[in-house]
Amino acid sequence: MTPNGHENLRLSLSTIADEGDIQFAVEVWRLAKLTNKMLSKIDLDEQRKYVGQLDWFNKKASDFFQRKGISFANFQAGMPFDAGMPLNPINISSFNAEDDLYIEQLLEPVILCEGKVVRRGAAILGKK
Template identity: 35%
Template sequence: MTNKQTQETRLQKALLEITTESWRLKKIAERTLSLLDANEQRKNTGKINWFERKLETSLEECGYKLVSFEGQPYTPGIPPTAINLEDFEPEDELYINQTIEPTILDKDGRILKSGIISLTKAVKTK
């Protein structure tokens, strides 16, 4: 590996780490909104939404995309790693109830960073 390739690899790794931590910070900010009064919630929701759009736009310019699988049915083989898969039986119908870390893909859909998710059983209705 050349010196230039090594530097590019380090830059990509740093960008992926900054992206993940920015996503986490956004999630914390969203949870904190509930502690504010209605007027402050409106103001800060706009700021958080702006930050999210800016993050996604900047990533797109680099050929990257953040993917959250939250709310989707769980199927074996999806990119993120389920931290609690062993808590369920193979026949359980599972859904992704939380994204702990997002998955980051390149423009061709290749996985640059596999995310981390938490699963829950599907609620059966009669």
């Protein structure tokens, strides 16, 4: 610890997620989604060239998010939709209250910080 106490302050601030960290998490999620989609469209030999680099990036991002207490809620396409979910369904007006709905496509992830929702996700819904 330094005589003026700045080291302790710096350490405690570095573990607090701010809005920039949360926005970064959304962008990393989007990049991962896009990259996986692109990788699925190329042949296996080409995929092998990029998987190691992608794994390294994902590990570094995961370590950063873990230090900040940031995680992603596990909502996926195909899951039943419930009005209590921390999701903003962009097409909810297309359905009736009694419709049996599911998540057709997740557009933005639900972000948690230390287990609490700090950013709602966005989804397109479908009717079963």
